[in-house]
Amino acid sequence: MDYNTIISSIEENIATITINRPTKLNALNKETISELHEAFKSLDKNPQVRVIILTGSGEKAFVAGADISEFADFSAEQGATLAAHGQEILFDFVQNLSKPVIAAVNGFALGGGLELAMACHIRVASDNAKMGLPEVTLGLIPGYGGTQRLPQLVGKGRAMEMILTAGMITAEEALNIGLVNHVVAQTELLSFCESIALKIVKNAxxxxxxxxxxxxxxxxxxxxxxxxxxxxxxxxxxxxxxxxxxxxxxxxxxxxxxxx
Missing domain, CATH: 1.10.12 (Lyase 2-enoyl-coa Hydratase; Chain  A, domain 2)
Incomplete structure (x- = not known):
């Protein structure tokens, strides 16, 4: 299947999905969320695929957030529908996928980007990665599972601080609090994720x-x-x-x- 905003490939039982909107720092819009859903659904059904790696194109960002221009004028009802639909077709969908998903977090993972990484089963960050949930600076709260998954991963206190201050943390800080599993040089990020995937592929x-x-x-x-x-x-x-x-x-x- 051809996609407009993502690239999907398969090699040695490992699929790689690359969010490909580099001029928008790979921000999530409706089309990207829909295409990600279709790609994950297709790969989950493909018996040749054992593990999926998710990353962003370029060196600046995994996903720098959601495309705010799409919902800046939404009503309260539209906002709730946006969050519910996104959680159902992407964030919860990824978390409950039957195949492991490894987030290769290259660069910024902010807002919906960090929420997407947290929905994945394993997270590996490049050493230049920066992570945060800045929604309160827009008068919002995280809407794609951030208020739930972040406390599960790092504890209530640290999650409160990250969300309420809207502050960004470095890759090393993310490693220290358990938000990511590993931190590696950006040039080694995908190969490191592939090494984890190959270990998984050997198992049942x-x-x-x-x-x-x-x-x-x-x-x-x-x-x-x-x-x-x-x-x-x-x-x-x-x-x-x-x-x-x-x-x-x-x-x-x-x-x-x-x-x-």
Whole structure:
């Protein structure tokens, strides 16, 4: 499928999605959000894809925020609809995807950009990255999950400070508070993310999917994460991947998983 605002490619079971609006610092607009949804949905269904890497084009920004020009004159009702729709088709969609998504955060990740990175399962930042949720400077609050995911990742106190001051933090600060998993030189960012992806690719795809859903279950209201873990643990015994994995272990060989 051809896209106007993103680039999607696949190599060695690893897909890479690049948000490609460099003149707008890769800001999210309606078209970009819609195309990202379609790309993630397509890759999630593609059996050749085991891991997805998400990044931004150029060296300045992962995503520098949302395209404010699209909603500057919105009413309260339109604003709520904007947030609900965006969360449903992109941010929650990515968080609950059955395949791991690694955010390669190159440069600025602000507002919706940081919210998108936080929706991914793993985050790696370039050493020049800057992150923040500056929505209160516009008279808004984060609307794509920022008030929920940031406290989950860094704790309530630090999240309060970041959101209420609208301050940006460096990549090293993000690493120290647990907002990102790793910080590397910008020239090494994609290759480092690919090295993580290759480690994941070696493992059982169905188990990876079930692990993602079990981990996410702990953060859903009304769902008992331990019960979800027990359910998926039991289901794993009925898969061909478990039979292959256990046989390979006992036979002291590398497993060849098929995702069945």
């Amino acid at each position: 795809p169905l188990a990876i999917s079930k692990a993602i859903h079990a981990i996410n279950a702990n953060y859903r209201d009304g769902e008992n994460g331990f019960d979800t873990e027990i359910k998926y643990f039991g289901q794993s015994f009925g898969t061909k991947d478990f039979k292959e994995g256990s046989a390979a272990f006992l036979e002291k060989r590398k497993a060849q998983f098929t995702g069945e």
